[in-house]
Amino acid sequence: MYVCFLFFGSDYISIEGSTITLEQDSVEDEMEIATVRHRPEALELLEAQSKFTKKELQILYRGFKNECPSGIVNEETFKEIYSQFFPQGDSTTYAHFLFNAFDTDHNGSVSFEDFIMGLSILLRGTVQEKLNWAFNLYDINKDGYITKEEMLDIMKAIYDMMGKCTYPVLKEDTPRQHVETFFQKMDKNKDGVVTIDEFIESCQKDENIMRSMQLFENVI
Numbered sequence: 726m727y728v729c730f731l732f733f734g735s736d737y738i739s740i741e742g743s744t745i746t747l748e749q750d751s752v753e754d755e756m757e758i759a760t761v762r763h764r765p766e767a768l769e770l771l772e773a774q775s776k777f778t779k780k781e782l783q784i785l786y787r788g789f790k791n792e793c794p795s796g797i798v799n800e801e802t803f804k805e806i807y808s809q810f811f812p813q814g815d816s817t818t819y820a821h822f823l824f825n826a827f828d829t830d831h832n833g834s835v836s837f838e839d840f841i842m843g844l845s846i847l848l849r850g851t852v853q854e855k856l857n858w859a860f861n862l863y864d865i866n867k868d869g870y871i872t873k874e875e876m877l878d879i880m881k882a883i884y885d886m887m888g889k890c891t892y893p894v895l896k897e898d899t900p901r902q903h904v905e906t907f908f909q910k911m912d913k914n915k916d917g918v919v920t921i922d923e924f925i926e927s928c929q930k931d932e933n934i935m936r937s938m939q940l941f942e943n944v945i
């Protein structure tokens with residue numbers, strides 16, 4: 726999950742699976758903690774809304790402020806970070822889609838709150854929550870339906886990002902073939918759009934789809 730590292734290029738924080746730790750025990754340093762105790766009410770609210778503890782939130786907040794001193798991340802920042810992780814391909818489009826999925830209030834920036842709520846689902850959410858998040862990512866225009874074109878746009882963006890780097894699930898099919906197969910499975914009533922119910926039902930029933938959801942988790 727590259728998102729974990731995107732904001733934490735510093736060597737302070739590592740996120741493995743769902744465990745967040747500090748590489749250095751400097752969080753014990755009261756002076757440092759004091760600088761992180763910005764807006765304590767906001768952190769308390771986030772503690773209640775997310776699946777992170779107060780201490781984890783403090784660690785994450787410090788990482789966030791370290792990478793983004795202004796406290797907000799815009800789309801350009803997302804694109805820059807992704808281009809560092811995928812220098813072999815063009816990650817611009819995928820970074821754009823991801824940015825929109827993180828920017829839940831659609832105000833053009835990812836705040837610490839937006840970031841934490843996304844991360845909480847991706848790292849510690851239930852399968853249902855993760856699938857909801859994925860649906861929202863694929864539903865590019867956020868109208869509540871995934872069209873074949875939207876799915877194709879996401880797939881193409883992933884292919885572009887991976888560049889020439891071989892990827893087991895992707896190497897045999899072109900994006901269009903890949904999407905045809907998925908879409909036919911997901912669009913149960915054949916009305917040309919995939920609803921959230923169709924999406925969740927197909928993902929939970931079909932191992933192949935779940936596996937490729939894993940694929941997309943890996944590129945987040």
Ligand SMILES: [Ca+2]
Binds near residue numbers: 828835839
């Ligand atoms: Ca926002």
Ligand SMILES: [Ca+2]
Binds near residue numbers: 866867872
């Ligand atoms: Ca849509």
Ligand SMILES: [Ca+2]
Binds near residue numbers: 912913
């Ligand atoms: Ca349908």
